Amino acid sequence: MDFALNNEQEMLRRSFAEFLTKECPFDQVREIKKDEAGYSKDIWKKMARLGWLGLIFEEQYGGSEGSFLDLFVLFEEIGKVLLPSPLFTSIVLAGLLIQESGTDEIKNKYLPPMIDGKKILTVALLNEKGMIDGDNPSIIAKKVPEGDFIINGTRLLVPYANIADEILFCAKIEGDNEGGPSLFSVNGRAQGLDIQPMDTITEEKKYAVVFTNVSVPAANIIGKIGRGDTHLHPVLQKAIVLKCGEMMGGFRQVVDMTVEYAKERHQFGRPIGSFQAIQHYCADMAIDLEGALLIAYQAATLISDGVSCAKEVAMAKAWCSDVYKKATQVSQQIHAGIGFTEEYNIQLFFKHAKESELMFGHSIFHRSKVANEIGL
Amino acid sequence: MNFKFTESQNELRRQVREFVEAELAAGTFKVVSKALVAQFSIEFSRKMAEQGWIGINWPKEYGGQGLGQVEKMIMLEEMFKYQAPVGYHFMGERQIGPALMKFGTDWQRDHFLPKIISAEKGIMFCLLFSEPDAGSDLAAVSTTAIKEGDDYIINGQKVWTSEGHVADYGWLLAKTNFDESLPKHRTCSEFIVDMKMPGITIRPLINMVGEHTFNEVFFDNVRISKKYLVGQEDAGFKQIMAQMNYERSGIERLLQNYPVYSELKRFINEMDESEKTGEYFFWIRDKMAQLEIEFTVGRLLCYSTAWSIDQGETPTSQAAISKAFCTQFEQRLNDFAMAVIGPNSIIREGAKWMPLVVDVAACYLWGVSYTLQGGSVEILKNIIAQRGLGLPR
Numbered sequence: 001m002d003f004a005l006n007n008e009q010e011m012l013r014r015s016f017a018e019f020l021t022k023e024c025p026f027d028q029v030r031e032i033k034k035d036e037a038g039y040s041k042d043i044w045k046k047m048a049r050l051g052w053l054g055l056i057f058e059e060q061y062g063g064s065e066g067s068f069l070d071l072f073v074l075f076e077e078i079g080k081v082l083l084p085s086p087l088f089t090s091i092v093l094a095g096l097l098i099q100e101s102g103t104d105e106i107k108n109k110y111l112p113p114m115i116d117g118k119k120i121l122t123v124a125l126l127n128e129k130g131m132i133d134g135d136n137p138s139i140i141a142k143k144v145p146e147g148d149f150i151i152n153g154t155r156l157l158v159p160y161a162n163i164a165d166e167i168l169f170c171a172k173i174e175g176d177n178e179g180g181p182s183l184f185s186v187n188g189r190a191q192g193l194d195i196q197p198m199d200t201i202t203e204e205k206k207y208a209v210v211f212t213n214v215s216v217p218a219a220n221i222i223g224k225i226g227r228g229d230t231h232l233h234p235v236l237q238k239a240i241v242l243k244c245g246e247m248m249g250g251f252r253q254v255v256d257m258t259v260e261y262a263k264e265r266h267q268f269g270r271p272i273g274s275f276q277a278i279q280h281y282c283a284d285m286a287i288d289l290e291g292a293l294l295i296a297y298q299a300a301t302l303i304s305d306g307v308s309c310a311k312e313v314a315m316a317k318a319w320c321s322d323v324y325k326k327a328t329q330v331s332q333q334i335h336a337g338i339g340f341t342e343e344y345n346i347q348l349f350f351k352h353a354k355e356s357e358l359m360f361g362h363s364i365f366h367r368s369k370v371a372n373e374i375g376l
Numbered sequence: 377m378n379f380k381f382t383e384s385q386n387e388l389r390r391q392v393r394e395f396v397e398a399e400l401a402a403g404t405f406k407v408v409s410k411a412l413v414a415q416f417s418i419e420f421s422r423k424m425a426e427q428g429w430i431g432i433n434w435p436k437e438y439g440g441q442g443l444g445q446v447e448k449m450i451m452l453e454e455m456f457k458y459q460a461p462v463g464y465h466f467m468g469e470r471q472i473g474p475a476l477m478k479f480g481t482d483w484q485r486d487h488f489l490p491k492i493i494s495a496e497k498g499i500m501f502c503l504l505f506s507e508p509d510a511g512s513d514l515a516a517v518s519t520t521a522i523k524e525g526d527d528y529i530i531n532g533q534k535v536w537t538s539e540g541h542v543a544d545y546g547w548l549l550a551k552t553n554f555d556e557s558l559p560k561h562r563t564c565s566e567f568i569v570d571m572k573m574p575g576i577t578i579r580p581l582i583n584m585v586g587e588h589t590f591n592e593v594f595f596d597n598v599r600i601s602k603k604y605l606v607g608q609e610d611a612g613f614k615q616i617m618a619q620m621n622y623e624r625s626g627i628e629r630l631l632q633n634y635p636v637y638s639e640l641k642r643f644i645n646e647m648d649e650s651e652k653t654g655e656y657f658f659w660i661r662d663k664m665a666q667l668e669i670e671f672t673v674g675r676l677l678c679y680s681t682a683w684s685i686d687q688g689e690t691p692t693s694q695a696a697i698s699k700a701f702c703t704q705f706e707q708r709l710n711d712f713a714m715a716v717i718g719p720n721s722i723i724r725e726g727a728k729w730m731p732l733v734v735d736v737a738a739c740y741l742w743g744v745s746y747t748l749q750g751g752s753v754e755i756l757k758n759i760i761a762q763r764g765l766g767l768p769r
């Protein structure tokens with residue numbers, strides 16, 4: 001057993017943290033959110049130059065073949081500053097789908113420019129009901145005699161669809177009742193794609209993507225026809241764990257900011273942090289944080305080691321979702337009036353926690369997976 | 377970072393499990409689930425000593441195996457899964473031994489350590505800390521130990537002394553300095569007391585479960601030799617606090633009712649198929665999954681604290697986190713188990729219709745005490761907030 005990161009990983013963490021705190025203070029986060037593109041090209045370029053966009057990709061495509069745990073640590077640091085960027089959707093979701101399921105040709109086409117930061121990819125996962133329907137997608141692909149596919153359907157809350165060079169999605173091939181869904185990629189500016197911004201509580205760039213008779217060449221199928229769900233599943237597992245990493249970064253920051261505030265804010269002639277009610281709120285947060293870090297890191301190390309861990313992943317997402325959200329609620333209570341203002345930064349985490357809880361399944365969903373895993 | 381046990385740790389676990397299962401099969405003990413380390417048997421402790429499992433984490437120079445806190449936890453985890461009767465040597469091994477190694481005299485070490493580690497007859501310890509007016513505020517003890525020549529004369533009253541009526545020795549905290557200008561945590565000292573000394577009266581207290589495990593202990597001019605003073609005079613409180621991490625990080629805080637946990641899973645699995653549908657069963661699945669997650673979190677907290685101790689750290693806040701979380705988990709477990717089982721769950725042990733192999737009702741009642749002993753959950757939160765997070769007093 002070893003519950004600490006090794007020296008290399010600690011160094012990596014420090015370099016992530018130094019860069020992100022310098023480049024991405026909260027003012028910058030707010031700027032980026034207002035910006036049309038929704039990310040900072042400058043930060044993105046620098047991250048590409050530092051090699052962070054290629055952390056877990058094969059060397060032949062420009063990656064550095066680092067461990068999954070390295071990427072987890074990066075997301076933890078991102079969660080602390082809430083950097084809005086296409087990292088999650090482009091590098092993790094799209095990048096891993098391509099790396100794990102694409103042919104050499106597809107990988108050569110997509111991965112090097114993605115890792116260089118020149119191309120941005122996204123994955124359209126959620127249907128009209130907000131469900132990830134990879135097993136039985138509501139998007140329909142119709143094969144035409146020339147061999148191409150005509151796509152119809154709707155995806156919601158697609159991150160960075162506005163700037164994506166390619167959008168990946170699962171579609172059901174019409175008339176094929178045997179095979180499962182297939183994983184496609186479509187050019188972000190293809191004819192028939194209607195991309196509309198969606199206003200959400202976190203103000204990150206999310207779009208509704210409506211496909212109306214969009215023509216996609218058969219060569220754009222990633223992986224095996226009819227096996228899109230099996231391609232998607234392992235990538236989602238990794239994405240969930242990295243989302244937990246991001247939440248843990250946010251959670252750490254919430255605890256730090258709240259404790260800091262409790263030491264500084266005075267009422268009745270003393271710091272509010274000396275009131276026991278406030279101390280016990282903070283202690284509860286610390287208890288939950290300690291446990292959440294352990295259960296999240298457990299899942300991350302298992303994935304890093306290539307060990308199957310459906311139960312551990314579900315446990316991590318369920319627990320992290322609940323306790324991070326709870327901490328942000330309590331944190332708002334401790335900050336009181338000032339915390340409720342738009343201007344004060346703690347509210348960014350309140351929103352982040354809520355969004356993260358709901359993405360990739362909330363705790364009730366994941367507990368039902370845990371129940372399956374323990375034979376109930 | 378790595379959450380795996382080593383091969384030799386896995387081997388240790390296998391050995392302990394085999395041992396416990398064999399003892400259980402041979403009828404040496406019964407799975408009784410309720411109190412913290414409720415059962416004791418000198419014979420069982422002897423057998424453990426033969427295996428080298430008492431003092432497994434003690435240094436070799438004191439007869440231990442020189443292994444870590446993690447190894448001790450692995451061993452105890454397997455013991456507590458079946459609630460093996462480890463109570464005879466438990467306190468001595470966990471608390472008294474390490475304290476003597478750190479603060480004791482040569483005579484004390486030579487006299488007590490070999491007896492503890494081999495589970496000799498007459499070496500069971502109890503803790504004489506709490507008093508009627510000194511609970512959470514332990515430094516406020518008013519039992520006095522007044523020096524007279526080469527002896528100390530003890531007067532006063534202790535309370536909640538678990539196993540005081542069966543223990544051979546007590547680990548006593550008493551006031552030795554009456555200088556009012558001193559802060560009270562610098563006025564008390566630690567002693568070892570032979571419980572058979574003249575002047576000691578032990579009165580049973582029956583707890584709300586209906587059982588006799590704790591006691592009142594009265595001292596009336598009890599004379600003990602100064603060689604039983606442990607460590608420095610007036611430094612007792614500090615010495616006790618230095619040991620608290622061992623007490624608080626123990627996996628017994630998670631596993632006091634492990635049989636309820638395993639039995640509950642079995643109970644749910646064996647429910648009629650017709651009951652395993654609909655809203656009610658959905659609720660059961662959700663809550664059981666939640667407990668599975670909490671159990672996992674609690675176990676990770678225990679092991680990571682043990683690991684920190686093995687790294688030479690003093691994880692005061694971490695140990696408090698572990699105990700606060702685990703004891704509250706056990707209360708939720710027992711509460712939920714009774715809800716799933718329904719009205720029959722209030723049937724006490726021995727009745728024909730008792731629904732589980734273990735007395736879940738007793739566990740639920742005992743649960744009240746889990747968040748009190750060894751520092752109430754409120755005191756633990758004070759520690760986490762002030763020592764861990766640095767919030768002002």
Ligand SMILES: Cc1cc2nc3c(=O)[nH]c(=O)nc-3n(C[C@H](O)[C@H](O)[C@H](O)COP(=O)(O)OP(=O)(O)OC[C@H]3O[C@@H](n4cnc5c(N)ncnc54)[C@H](O)[C@@H]3O)c2cc1C
Pocket residue numbers: 276502503504505506508510511512513535536537538539590745748749750751752753754755758
């Ligand atoms: C089953 C059982 C076995 C025990 N065995 C032993 C034993 O073997 N030896 C021994 O010495 N003792 C033993 N104890 C005693 C135990 O350690 C005490 O019960 C515990 O320290 C609390 O003290 P108290 O009961 O006097 O409660 P109090 O200290 O009076 O506390 C009452 C309430 O006030 C709260 N409180 C007190 N101070 C604060 C504060 N500063 N901030 C916030 N809240 C506070 C407490 O959390 C609690 O909720 C045992 C107790 C039980 C229940």
